[in-house]
Amino acid sequence: MKSKFIALITDFGTNDSFVSSMKGVIYSRYPSASVIDITHQIQAQNIKMGAFYIMVTMQYMPKNTLFIAVIDPDVGTGRGILWAKTRDYQFICPDNGLISWISEKEEILESRFINNSDLFLPKISPTFHGRDIMAPAAAEIAKGLKETKIGPIFNEYRKFPFPHPVRSGNNITGEALSVDNYGNVITNITREYVNVKSIFTVGGKIIKGLKLTYASVNDKEPLCLIGSFGFLEFSIRNGNFAQIYNVKPGDKIEAIVSLDE
Amino acid sequence: MKSKFIALITDFGTNDSFVSSMKGVIYSRYPSASVIDITHQIQAQNIKMGAFYIMVTMQYMPKNTLFIAVIDPDVGTGRGILWAKTRDYQFICPDNGLISWISEKEEILESRFINNSDLFLPKISPTFHGRDIMAPAAAEIAKGLKETKIGPIFNEYRKFPFPHPVRSGNNITGEALSVDNYGNVITNITREYVNVKSIFTVGGKIIKGLKLTYASVNDKEPLCLIGSFGFLEFSIRNGNFAQIYNVKPGDKIEAIVSLDE
Amino acid sequence: MKSKFIALITDFGTNDSFVSSMKGVIYSRYPSASVIDITHQIQAQNIKMGAFYIMVTMQYMPKNTLFIAVIDPDVGTGRGILWAKTRDYQFICPDNGLISWISEKEEILESRFINNSDLFLPKISPTFHGRDIMAPAAAEIAKGLKETKIGPIFNEYRKFPFPHPVRSGNNITGEALSVDNYGNVITNITREYVNVKSIFTVGGKIIKGLKLTYASVNDKEPLCLIGSFGFLEFSIRNGNFAQIYNVKPGDKIEAIVSLDE
Known part of the structure; x- marks a missing residue:
């Protein structure tokens, strides 16, 4: 889904260059994109905190905004990477439950497994898929890549229920x-x-x-x-x-x- | 006053999504805007510190830049929200003295009470006028809204004098x-x-x-x-x-x- | 070398307005630029840490990106300010070794002493050359200033060797x-x-x-x-x-x- 805006939410902090490397990769492929930092201060590896901030910010972002969420304790293992869309927004994140609470706001209409390696950086670090897989894939998708080219439909993503009172x-x-x-x-x-x-x-x-x-x-x-x-x-x-x-x-x-x- | 640039100064920190929600609201209404973060580390509710950083940064910003200053201990009470302009800059903030020291650099030429609710988000949280009132009003003003549509002229804004030696x-x-x-x-x-x-x-x-x-x-x-x-x-x-x-x-x-x- | 992207790396932190003042100066001169924050959390005056983060991020930035690196313990003394370029990137920084490790990635092809005061702000603070010299010079260079107008070729810049194992x-x-x-x-x-x-x-x-x-x-x-x-x-x-x-x-x-x- 074409979008000028890409929103980043991570547990990287801003002391290092993890966030800026991701931005560099995005802008290299999509120079007219505009990146919005949701926050990079998610508590390290706290997936629920990430899910919470996605849920409460999405409605304030421009329509079609593509979120990239990188809270990724299992980076480099077999866990997959997802792209999902709702009516108004789209999301890229590891398949670890980060998108669990989106549906409290908008139903997930389609979800795919990102496996088209043409979208990735040529060399992939086993410890930083945010930079080497998610950022370049996001740039291509936000530029308007045909959605069938992302990878196959995948509906069995991990999800933890929202704890209703x-x-x-x-x-x-x-x-x-x-x-x-x-x-x-x-x-x-x-x-x-x-x-x-x-x-x-x-x-x-x-x-x-x-x-x-x-x-x-x-x-x-x-x-x-x-x-x-x-x-x-x-x-x-x-x-x-x-x-x-x-x-x-x-x-x-x-x-x-x-x-x- | 039309401006591509909107500058944010708050006491929100960057651990939460307060700043990013404001940016989302601005970009939703004004996708070609460019937001400059002055700082979000103003000491909580320290209005004088906010006034100081507005005073010392304004001259370095692009001409016409619209500052949004949100240090707002009385959010949700009767305090008003102001728009003011000088020769080269414009400002939106709660009426609590934040614009006090602007006139050390440039005279305030016009000030209005922001009361045109057509500019606001449909639902207004009593605790976050930065997101629900100031951000959307700023987007419309920076896009070129006629100034008389902001609200009535209001010159009795709060002001504390600059402490000259x-x-x-x-x-x-x-x-x-x-x-x-x-x-x-x-x-x-x-x-x-x-x-x-x-x-x-x-x-x-x-x-x-x-x-x-x-x-x-x-x-x-x-x-x-x-x-x-x-x-x-x-x-x-x-x-x-x-x-x-x-x-x-x-x-x-x-x-x-x-x-x- | 023309570039839409200017990347900032400093030891300023983000509590004050040092970073935002530099951005204001850049955008004032070059409104369609896009600034990428590499990090502002370099340990105070740790030039090697700055050199490290330049070295490890440059390859991820858009081609031609102009880095401005301000870790500058000797600001206001006689130390010079450099512009240097490699095949794909360019750099502005004090002549204190910050560009030492660039050549681990790409050879420095040309380096100049920035001494054309037409590029600077009219008033230069002896303690903030990042804002008053480097930012405005960077804006002009990234907008496409002829490189001979930057200042004379200068190859005797300070350099500390990369500590190979x-x-x-x-x-x-x-x-x-x-x-x-x-x-x-x-x-x-x-x-x-x-x-x-x-x-x-x-x-x-x-x-x-x-x-x-x-x-x-x-x-x-x-x-x-x-x-x-x-x-x-x-x-x-x-x-x-x-x-x-x-x-x-x-x-x-x-x-x-x-x-x-």
């Missing part, structure tokens, strides 16, 4: 999905599950009610709101919730939905 | 404005206030004379020079001045100007 | 060149020097045999492989080799090549 009467059980740079804890609970008078328990702390924004409470006070990713978040105004209450991704969140709203 | 006889009293990545202390004192034989006091340390460059002193020696921002700076050659002498923004700087130059 | 019978002595973000130790030893049954000694640790990829050993086990830069690397699967075995650039590496392969 569980409702039992007026109790909701969810979990922490991610912690952002400010220490805000992002959960898997969306607005539909709760109401403004709900009572939340996380990390041993009880928080009453849903607020609108950080400034709805006093300085250093904890609060709960629907954050900019569309999920329930726990924050401390001008403070670090995750650190103070020691909350990590995977930790349990409970909500009691009020009956008198 | 005070001269009393041959004594100059100034302050530390910022500390850079190397530990150099940037002050509010410009070349006109001092001469090469001045004697400086900062953090309990006395430094004699103005040097030309770092290599003008021996390794690990402190020095004072006019830095690349155009302000007096205190440095240690191959060392960290701010750390060793414990100097922070706001700290007092004194200079005695020599009479026999 | 030493072979003595079946013993190879090399050294650690760099440590990446994951703690992998990159050496100066290439594939030709060793075989898969070689025995390696580094930081007091003995490692037997060359593996193909990280997943060739168990979790937390050390290994040796040919890394993506084309050099022998020491790694720990999902661990930090440099930290655990306390290896730093310059440390000695020994290999005994097996005779029965």
